[in-house]
Amino acid sequence: MSASESQEAAGRPQSPRSFAIAHQRPRSSFVGCSKIADYEVLGKLGEGTFGEVYRARSRKTGALVALKKIIMHNEKDGFPITALREIKLLKLLSHPNILRLEDMAVEHPPRSADKRKRPIMYMVTPYMDHDLSGLLDNPSVTLTEPQIKCYMQQLLQGLEYLHANRILHRDMKAANLLINNKGILQIADFGLARHYEGKTPQPGHGGGEGTRDYTALVVTRWYRPPELLMHLKRYTTSIDLWGVGCVFGEMLVGKPILTGESDGHQLELIWDLCGTPTIETMPGLKDLPGAEAMSPKPRQGNLGQRFREYGSGAISLLRELLKLDWRSRINAHDALQHPYFRNPPYPAKPEELPSFEESHEYDRKKYHEKRTVLPPAPRGGTVGRGPNNDGDGYRNSGGPGGRGYPRNNNNRNFGGPAPAPDERVPAWHRDTRLPPRPPPPADYGNGRDRAPRGGGGGNRQDVDTYIPSYDRDAPRRDDRRRDDRRDRGGPGDRRRGDYDDRTRSNRTRSRSRSPLPPRDRDRDRDRDRDRDRPPRDGPPHPR
Numbered sequence: 001m002s003a004s005e006s007q008e009a010a011g012r013p014q015s016p017r018s019f020a021i022a023h024q025r026p027r028s029s030f031v032g033c034s035k036i037a038d039y040e041v042l043g044k045l046g047e048g049t050f051g052e053v054y055r056a057r058s059r060k061t062g063a064l065v066a067l068k069k070i071i072m073h074n075e076k077d078g079f080p081i082t083a084l085r086e087i088k089l090l091k092l093l094s095h096p097n098i099l100r101l102e103d104m105a106v107e108h109p110p111r112s113a114d115k116r117k118r119p120i121m122y123m124v125t126p127y128m129d130h131d132l133s134g135l136l137d138n139p140s141v142t143l144t145e146p147q148i149k150c151y152m153q154q155l156l157q158g159l160e161y162l163h164a165n166r167i168l169h170r171d172m173k174a175a176n177l178l179i180n181n182k183g184i185l186q187i188a189d190f191g192l193a194r195h196y197e198g199k200t201p202q203p204g205h206g207g208g209e210g211t212r213d214y215t216a217l218v219v220t221r222w223y224r225p226p227e228l229l230m231h232l233k234r235y236t237t238s239i240d241l242w243g244v245g246c247v248f249g250e251m252l253v254g255k256p257i258l259t260g261e262s263d264g265h266q267l268e269l270i271w272d273l274c275g276t277p278t279i280e281t282m283p284g285l286k287d288l289p290g291a292e293a294m295s296p297k298p299r300q301g302n303l304g305q306r307f308r309e310y311g312s313g314a315i316s317l318l319r320e321l322l323k324l325d326w327r328s329r330i331n332a333h334d335a336l337q338h339p340y341f342r343n344p345p346y347p348a349k350p351e352e353l354p355s356f357e358e359s360h361e362y363d364r365k366k367y368h369e370k371r372t373v374l375p376p377a378p379r380g381g382t383v384g385r386g387p388n389n390d391g392d393g394y395r396n397s398g399g400p401g402g403r404g405y406p407r408n409n410n411n412r413n414f415g416g417p418a419p420a421p422d423e424r425v426p427a428w429h430r431d432t433r434l435p436p437r438p439p440p441p442a443d444y445g446n447g448r449d450r451a452p453r454g455g456g457g458g459n460r461q462d463v464d465t466y467i468p469s470y471d472r473d474a475p476r477r478d479d480r481r482r483d484d485r486r487d488r489g490g491p492g493d494r495r496r497g498d499y500d501d502r503t504r505s506n507r508t509r510s511r512s513r514s515p516l517p518p519r520d521r522d523r524d525r526d527r528d529r530d531r532d533r534p535p536r537d538g539p540p541h542p543r
């Protein structure tokens with residue numbers, strides 16, 4: 001028995017160091033540090049907290065990859081701690097349903113550049129044709145039940161592996177689930193993930209009890225569980241299962257199911273769906289800091305009604321995943337045993353799934369942004385694709401390598417013949433169904449404190465919580481990437497015309513309306529931040 005196994009057997013939580021030792025991947029599976037010139041950059045795939053994600057081809061192996069650029073928000077501070085955490089964790093993990101970090105690539109500034117310029121680092125992962133959010137936005141894609149079951153099984157298997165290894169993902173959402181045209185789903189974006197110090201989930205016992213506090217600055221609002229919206233810090237692996245429930249509902253109906261515009265509104269939508277919480281349905285409710293200001297009007301919940309067309313199996317699994325009581329919310333292991341997967345129609349096998357036109361959430365964002373600035377196109381024209389027909393107007397903008405990109409960089413038949421000038425029309429050209437994307441986990445500086453849609457009952461809670469008190473220009477070190485990031489088309493995204501006027505001024509407003517007095521809020525925040533800092537001289541720490 002290894003040291004880590006005997007620790008497990010003795011019921012002691014595994015230290016991050018023994019976890020790292022027990023999970024070392026074979027050396028051959030990680031290249032190390034290559035030069036950016038080893039990759040031919042083909043186009044832009046996405047934008048996130050770190051900056052941009054590009055599609056590229058390895059000049060050595062010919063394989064398609066994604067390059068995720070690590071932005072140094074403040075060069076003086078060096079490599080962002082959050083990126084370090086993501087890299088460390090991804091290097092340790094090895095599972096078919098977890099995105100694999102294959103290499104790191106470095107781009108050195110040209111000799112003529114400012115001497116203070118630092119090299120740019122890229123994370124290299126296998127290229128995936130879609131993210132689930134992009135795929136679901138594509139109106140030509142309708143997922144069948146066997147397909148949904150297949151993706152759900154893979155998602156739950158990936159999550160079971162993470163939780164069994166004491167890792168909290170903390171940003172479960174459709175845009176972080178990557179899918180390829182071989183039918184494989186992989187969990188991505190470990191920027192908020194960390195080592196979990198509680199017990200691993202036990203069969204039949206949900207997520208169990210939390211044993212220590214963590215920062216509550218996690219999970220994108222639409223996927224955030226009620227206990228986090230009410231500021232529970234002693235949370236468990238079950239926060240990720242709530243996100244799985246939201247993703248499952250999203251796959252069934254084809255769009256996000258809980259699209260709150262503020263924390264209070266998010267809770268109202270949850271009560272509409274799952275019923276208002278009681279001591280029975282959410283034990284410990286009264287002890288949650290966020291419960292004090294809450295007086296929702298009683299309702300039963302309409303989950304059964306809303307999802308009735310998907311059958312009793314789907315409804316039953318959804319109820320288990322969206323359980324208000326986080327302790328008894330189903331865990332990944334038990335969810336995989338749910339009758340939903342054992343009753344017909346049976347889950348498809350990945351290799352049986354159809355392949356689709358590549359779809360990334362960024363395509364949709366890009367289309368909506370361009371649509372607001374471009375005049376209507378003539379029939380058969382190039383609306384939303386810019387004068388170069390390159391689909392992203394990026395070709396000459398000095399991305400990785402600063403060399404500009406080849407024409408047709410968005411050719412979905414990559415490697416095949418060049419597309420006709422207007423062939424690569426993103427699916428989103430035909431779609432206007434979805435509301436703007438939700439804010440990222442800790443982009444609270446943008447204060448989306450609008451009144452809830454449909455009145456929402458004038459809840460005093462209806463503000464965005466966790467408003468950082470620091471200035472946007474001086475972000476604190478640990479949360480910088482979340483703080484600085486522009487939401488993927490969400491209300492915080494300054495580039496979106498419809499939200500342009502709600503940035504700094506609203507941030508100030510919502511801060512002043514936060515339920516906690518500023519000093520308490522700052523103290524809590526600092527405590528969380530300190531707790532999440534890596535030990536000064538301790539072992540490598542997957543956080």
Ligand SMILES: Nc1ncnc2c1ncn2[C@@H]1O[C@H](COP(=O)(O)OP(=O)(O)OP(=O)(O)O)[C@@H](O)[C@H]1O
Binds near residue numbers: 485
């Ligand atoms: N390996 C990949 N293959 C294809 N697309 C990818 C890959 N990795 C990332 N992407 C695309 O880039 C987007 C952003 O990636 P990711 O979530 O890892 O970055 P991030 O900076 O952490 O984003 P965010 O902060 O918005 O969550 C994804 O939603 C996806 O569309």
